[in-house]
Amino acid sequence: MSLLTLVRHGQASFDADDYDRLSALGEQQARLLGQYWANQRMAFDEVYTGPRSRQQKSAELVGMGLQQAGLVWPEPVILSDLDEYDLEGLLKRLAPRLVELHPEFAQLMKDYQCSVGEQNRLRDFQRMFESLLRHWQSAELPDEDIESWAAFRNRVDRVIRRVQEQSGRGRRVVVFTSGGFIGGATQQALKVSDSTALELNWRIRNCSLTEFVYTRNRFSLDSFNTIPHLSDAALWTYR
Structure with a gap:
């Protein structure tokens, strides 16, 4: 049996002009994972990362921790298939159509746009975003310029x-990716519904570990959303 570890990227820059970069806290989360694995004397045979800056920077910072401890860190291979779903397309193309067609979604969007304060904006964004993803998953408004749930x-x-x-x-293989991908991989291992895949996605913490044991013909969940390197609850984030 082999072991596949999926790492969600560290906290990104929510509500900033460029979401696709790690926040200072996100960088700290990644460094702590590198230190934790260095203390465990972890060794990986392959390292993969998605194409986003937040994914690649997380891999870089984790790798630095192992290399500084004298451990081998293979050169990360960038795979476009490890990207998150089309967040920009969903917000810029699908969301405006939903605002026009669904009053309930329009209210969720208004609540988010009018909310003030970091915690309120995080809460209201999450409520709007959960509804947006459910509509996207249902394929009620297909758009050839937005990757479909099936394609994802x-x-x-x-x-x-x-x-x-x-x-x-x-x-031992480690992959740096995003919450949607990890939710999808967990869905495959557990053979659960599409709606459950989204529910899993929303619970995945930044820089958490989800592990699978596998062979050529078997793919099984071993652990989900663990954060042994983040002992302080102040370091726990979801976006």
């Missing part, structure tokens, strides 16, 4: 097959 799930499956087919027995 196919991406997740491709990566899992790649890892299963290219890795030998007893290998």
Whole structure:
């Protein structure tokens, strides 16, 4: 059996002009994971990362911790299939259409746009975003310029097959990606519904670890959303 570890990127820059960069706290989360693995004398055979800056920077900071401890850190391989779903397309293309067609969604969007204060904005964004993703998943308003839920799930499956087919027995593989991908991989392992995949996604903490044991023909969840390197609750974030 081999072990696949999926790492969600550290906290990104919510409500900033450029969301796709780690916050100072996100960088700290990644460094702490690197230190934790260095203390555990962890060694990985393969490292993969998604194309986003927040994913690649997380991998870089974790790798620095292991390298500084004299441990091997393979050169990360960037895979476009490890990207998150099309967040920009959903917010800029699908959301305006939903505002026009669904009064309940329009109210959620208004609540978010009018909210003041970091915690209120995080709460109201999450409520709006959960509704947005459910509409996207249902494919009620297909848009050829937005990746569909089905296409997104196919991406997740491709990566899992790649890892299963290219890795030998007893290998350790680590992947730096985003919450949606991790929710999709967990869905595949547990054979749960699409709606449950979204519920799993929303619970995944920044810089958390979700692990799977696998062979060429088997893919099983071993642990979900663990944060042994973040002992202080002040370091726990979801966005």
